[in-house]
Amino acid sequence: MKVSEIEMISPQTVEECLYHLGEKDKTSRFIAGGTDAVVRMKDGAWLPDTWINIKQLDSLRYIKEEENGIHIGPLTTHTDIVHSGLLQKKADVLTAASKEVGAVQLQNMGTIGGNIATASPAGDTIPTLFVLDAQIELTSLMEKRIVPINEFFVGPGRTVQAQEEMITNIIIRPQTENEIGIFEKLGPRKAQSISIVNVAISLKMGEKSRECLGGKIAFGSVAPTIVRSEKCERMLTINPLHDEAIQDIAGAAWKEVMPISDVRASAKYRRSMASALLERGLYRLMKRWDER
Known part of the structure; x- marks a missing residue:
């Protein structure tokens, strides 16, 4: 497939993304860092009707501590995680994993949401999310639901995420001092x-x-x-x-x-x-x- 034949849209808000996901007559996939998506596309594995470019949605890129845990936006890069003082102190196992995600260039581009959504059994950050009792927030136009990490993956490349849903938040348990x-x-x-x-x-x-x-x-x-x-x-x-x-x-x-x-x-x-x-x-x- 030539690049000129690929339909790509760049929504400005999460709501716009969800609207496009809800279109029944088209298949769509998100692209952010592209470290997985571009490879899969070249291999002919991922060929949706529309690519939804979410790289510029800054509202989905954050690391913050709330009462119920540490919240990480799906567009947070591995470099963001490595350099986060909060995560170094309260989720050192996750920062250690992000340091191992490919070369520095891949860490700069790749996102934690992409690592989760790809659902590879070899994904470096995914085992750390299991030991940190992560919860995945999935959002559609109709509802928002929270899925425990141990219920999210059903096989290689397969999750419980529906076509009309997107990952909008990852919540992890902060590690204690001991x-x-x-x-x-x-x-x-x-x-x-x-x-x-x-x-x-x-x-x-x-x-x-x-x-x-x-x-x-x-x-x-x-x-x-x-x-x-x-x-x-x-x-x-x-x-x-x-x-x-x-x-x-x-x-x-x-x-x-x-x-x-x-x-x-x-x-x-x-x-x-x-x-x-x-x-x-x-x-x-x-x-x-x-x-x-």
Whole structure:
């Protein structure tokens, strides 16, 4: 398809976007940073009747704390997230993930809303949203609804978002003072490629040495959607997180992931690397906690 054959509109408000989404005789897709959309279009996967350019909708680009959590606009870029003092303090696991989203040029262009809407099991920010109990606000001309992150994705590239809806807000739980997080990623080249495996970890620590009061672990690129490692999470509180406990927890991870083999890695390799990344992440978190 030639560029001249592509219909693109640039609404000035969210209401205009919703109006165009509601047109029954046309298919449409949003484009903001274009880091996913342009690639998919070239591959012939995404060819809607109309592209809706929302890059200039500044009302959807923000990071702010409200009573019910930290609100992040869908057009917030990964660079915005990396440099946010609020997120560095209260959602460090998310800032760590955004640092790993491709090269700096991609971080400048790519948006968190685009990462969510693409619904790739390998999306770097998505596991972090699971450990931060994110909620996705979906808006249509008729209503607004909130969907918990664990109910939003139904498969690779598939979500519960309806054709007439757009993501208008992402709400995350702020981390407490005794909570620390980390994001670990394995890719062919550091920070430049799609994850072979990734993991987000958030731990709530106690007053005793390496005492963990609870935690959340989410793996990406090991199943059709993100996998919460519930068995490993339960093991976090059994013993202080010294070497033996960390190794036991990491050893249990391979039973909870369900990877496939593809051109990037075999299922067996992904299972092994899921355990290795979890072990490395827990070691690094404990080193940080010890140095506080």
